[in-house]
Amino acid sequence: MFFFDSTIFILIPAIILTLYAQYKIKTTYLKYSKILAKNGLNGKETAEELLSRHNLSNIKIEPIEGRLSDHYDPRQKKLGLSKEIYYGKSLAAQGIVAHEIGHALQDAKNYFPLSLRSNLVPVTNIGSRMAIPLFLIGFIFSSPALMDIGIIAFSLAVLFQLVTLPVEFDASKRAVNLLVGANIVSDTEEINSVKKVLSAAALTYVAATSVAAFQLLRLIVLRNRR
Numbered sequence: 001m002f003f004f005d006s007t008i009f010i011l012i013p014a015i016i017l018t019l020y021a022q023y024k025i026k027t028t029y030l031k032y033s034k035i036l037a038k039n040g041l042n043g044k045e046t047a048e049e050l051l052s053r054h055n056l057s058n059i060k061i062e063p064i065e066g067r068l069s070d071h072y073d074p075r076q077k078k079l080g081l082s083k084e085i086y087y088g089k090s091l092a093a094q095g096i097v098a099h100e101i102g103h104a105l106q107d108a109k110n111y112f113p114l115s116l117r118s119n120l121v122p123v124t125n126i127g128s129r130m131a132i133p134l135f136l137i138g139f140i141f142s143s144p145a146l147m148d149i150g151i152i153a154f155s156l157a158v159l160f161q162l163v164t165l166p167v168e169f170d171a172s173k174r175a176v177n178l179l180v181g182a183n184i185v186s187d188t189e190e191i192n193s194v195k196k197v198l199s200a201a202a203l204t205y206v207a208a209t210s211v212a213a214f215q216l217l218r219l220i221v222l223r224n225r226r
């Protein structure tokens with residue numbers, strides 16, 4: 001993705017933001033994964049409580065491998081929680097569980113950006129894989145048409161990243177409301193801690209979007225130079 005020439009400098013702010021976002025999520029998660037939530041529930045229990053409150057008990061909760069691999073699968077109606085989160089009793093664990101249930105709620109309520117995002121997945125997968133090779137072939141052989149196809153394909157990847165933002169922000173907003181609404185997290189300090197974990201996670205999506213957007217800008221600059 002990062003072939004080298006002077007336009008690489010266009011990406012530097014986005015790369016710095018990405019490094020900062022990675023640092024931020026790592027340190028924030030580490031901090032709040034050590035602070036136990038006052039209610040004493042583990043991730044699985046938190047999930048069960050929230051799901052049953054919102055009539056979503058049909059959703060299966062499963063411990064999965066990996067670190068921060070937590071996700072909600074709308075096709076299989078499954079909530080995959082990494083073991084650290086599944087068994088964890090920290091504020092970080094509860095925030096992450098509630099965020100994933102936020103996605104389950106989006107799914108249940110047919111939240112438009114989520115379905116748009118799901119529909120974009122197959123198109124974007126092909127698009128983002130083909131974009132740079134097509135562009136490079138067009139660039140090397142001075143074919144504006146091929147470069148344009150590469151740029152259009154890459155735009156789909158950027159669009160996917162853009163649609164991801166409202167989906168993620170909304171899930172985090174729902175997460176806080178879910179935890180407070182269920183009285184799982186109630187005092188201001190705990191609420192703020194959960195918010196910090198979720199904001200740090202959101203920043204990684206903002207960083208990814210900015211890398212994609214600036215990469216698109218870079219392709220356009222390169223094309224116009226040819």
Ligand SMILES: [Zn+2]
Binds near residue numbers: 100
């Ligand atoms: Zn999410």
